[in-house]
Amino acid sequence: MRIAIFGSGYVGLVTGACLADGGHHVTCIDVDRTRVDMLRSGGCPIWEPGLEDMIRANTAQGRLNFTDDAAEGLRDARVAFIAVGTPQSPDGSADLTYVDAVARDIGRLTENRLLIANKSTVPVGTAARVQDIVDDALSHRENRPTITVCSNPEFLKEGAAIQDFKHSERIVIGTSCPEDEQTMRDVYKPLNWQHEKILAMDVPSAELTKYAANAMLATKISFMNEIATIAEATGADVEKIRVGIGSDSRIGYPFLYAGAGYGGSCFPKDVAALAHTARTTGCQPRILDAVDAVNVTQKASLFRKLARAVPSLEGATVAVWGLAFKPKTDDVREAPSLDLVRSLIEAGANVRAYDPVAMETFRAALGRQADRVVFTGGNLDALTGADALAICTEWEEFRMFDPDRLASRMRGRVIVDGRNLYDPSRVAEGGFHYISVGRREAEPTVSADAR
Numbered sequence: 001m002r003i004a005i006f007g008s009g010y011v012g013l014v015t016g017a018c019l020a021d022g023g024h025h026v027t028c029i030d031v032d033r034t035r036v037d038m039l040r041s042g043g044c045p046i047w048e049p050g051l052e053d054m055i056r057a058n059t060a061q062g063r064l065n066f067t068d069d070a071a072e073g074l075r076d077a078r079v080a081f082i083a084v085g086t087p088q089s090p091d092g093s094a095d096l097t098y099v100d101a102v103a104r105d106i107g108r109l110t111e112n113r114l115l116i117a118n119k120s121t122v123p124v125g126t127a128a129r130v131q132d133i134v135d136d137a138l139s140h141r142e143n144r145p146t147i148t149v150c151s152n153p154e155f156l157k158e159g160a161a162i163q164d165f166k167h168s169e170r171i172v173i174g175t176s177c178p179e180d181e182q183t184m185r186d187v188y189k190p191l192n193w194q195h196e197k198i199l200a201m202d203v204p205s206a207e208l209t210k211y212a213a214n215a216m217l218a219t220k221i222s223f224m225n226e227i228a229t230i231a232e233a234t235g236a237d238v239e240k241i242r243v244g245i246g247s248d249s250r251i252g253y254p255f256l257y258a259g260a261g262y263g264g265s266c267f268p269k270d271v272a273a274l275a276h277t278a279r280t281t282g283c284q285p286r287i288l289d290a291v292d293a294v295n296v297t298q299k300a301s302l303f304r305k306l307a308r309a310v311p312s313l314e315g316a317t318v319a320v321w322g323l324a325f326k327p328k329t330d331d332v333r334e335a336p337s338l339d340l341v342r343s344l345i346e347a348g349a350n351v352r353a354y355d356p357v358a359m360e361t362f363r364a365a366l367g368r369q370a371d372r373v374v375f376t377g378g379n380l381d382a383l384t385g386a387d388a389l390a391i392c393t394e395w396e397e398f399r400m401f402d403p404d405r406l407a408s409r410m411r412g413r414v415i416v417d418g419r420n421l422y423d424p425s426r427v428a429e430g431g432f433h434y435i436s437v438g439r440r441e442a443e444p445t446v447s448a449d450a451r
């Protein structure tokens, strides 16, 4: 089948590469010419494990193409996915500017029967809105091919996006049209062979399922962060609590880690957009508001802990390990590291930052303030002369605690760990003051220099 995909970001590229890998002929369309040129020349604008190789292999086979020309991308396509961004508007709602623009292009340029599958995360009513925009564009044309719209939300997670797309737990298709449902079944046939994964439902339920999924995951994180705060105040250990409740099969282990707050391009904006939908429909999003409020407080907690542990941050040097909002991605959108580094800069601290893959995206996100940060070539390099180390992302390379290597480079003996990577007693025995999340603060039991 010929498939067009609007948007060559995390979702569009993974969808395009995986569907091409499954034998479809896919053209990815993006308005960003630089991005298209890079993809055409074999590069990949985002860091996602396995993606670049898969793009290259399918481009070489002639099944995957890239263009900034929507008419070219739509030629002979039977299905067009919308996978453009839906960022947060100032009032919390999802900004549908990019989705609307794609709908207008499709209505203007499509020559044949087309099914639009909306993969962007969008509020209930967006499929109908896209249909209206398309119909309006068609009304000004002589050739009026049949164009319909379905919802097909995406549940992949960055860092494991290919695995998630190819071996997804469910494929949600929202449509009331049997022909469109069958077309989507044909699209997903290469990925739906082992057992039935397709959940067909009405459009509003499909649109809301995506928000409900992300809101549920964000709720689990904020819940554990609230428990962590209570644990800190009462002398309990959130890691023990995590195992204690995760072992209950009604609760389960995943997503019960306390940390530095959730970030990324989805949870913060999706919680806000769902709350906005609730408010505009006369519902009170009490849980969603609390989830967001806890997260805002949690994201500020690393800085608060550092400010308490380092006598004066002005002029102090702080090493920051991990900039991506989670491991195995270069995405820094809404990352806790951004809040921390901005606060450190405002407090007059010198920041030495390191991340295995996200330094360029972080530099871009920080804008002019990036001049105030020293980006280092390795994690040990970041420690040089540091009064404190702050850990924002649980990359594997940070997981082994080696007090001698840390002590030989750092000036101070403070570690603020937003990911609970180390055993507090071992860090204390290594001569460091260790402040993690939801666990007892550990004071050094020996002088690091005496070891």
Ligand SMILES: NC(=O)c1ccc[n+]([C@@H]2O[C@H](COP(=O)([O-])OP(=O)(O)OC[C@H]3O[C@@H](n4cnc5c(N)ncnc54)[C@H](O)[C@@H]3O)[C@@H](O)[C@H]2O)c1
Pocket (backbone or CB within 6 Å): 006, 007, 008, 009, 010, 011, 012, 029, 030, 031, 032, 035, 083, 084, 085, 086, 098, 101, 102, 119, 120, 121, 122, 154, 155, 156, 157, 158, 265, 266
């Ligand atoms: N990133 C994720 O992990 C994830 C997971 C599930 C769902 N989603 C949702 O998927 C959507 C896309 O997210 P993303 O992270 O891939 O976004 P992204 O910002 O990485 O990519 C969006 C791309 O769309 C392009 N674009 C904008 N307007 C366009 C137009 N008119 N025509 C063609 N291309 C256009 C941009 O240039 C950009 O390359 C969002 O709604 C997001 O909430 C994201």
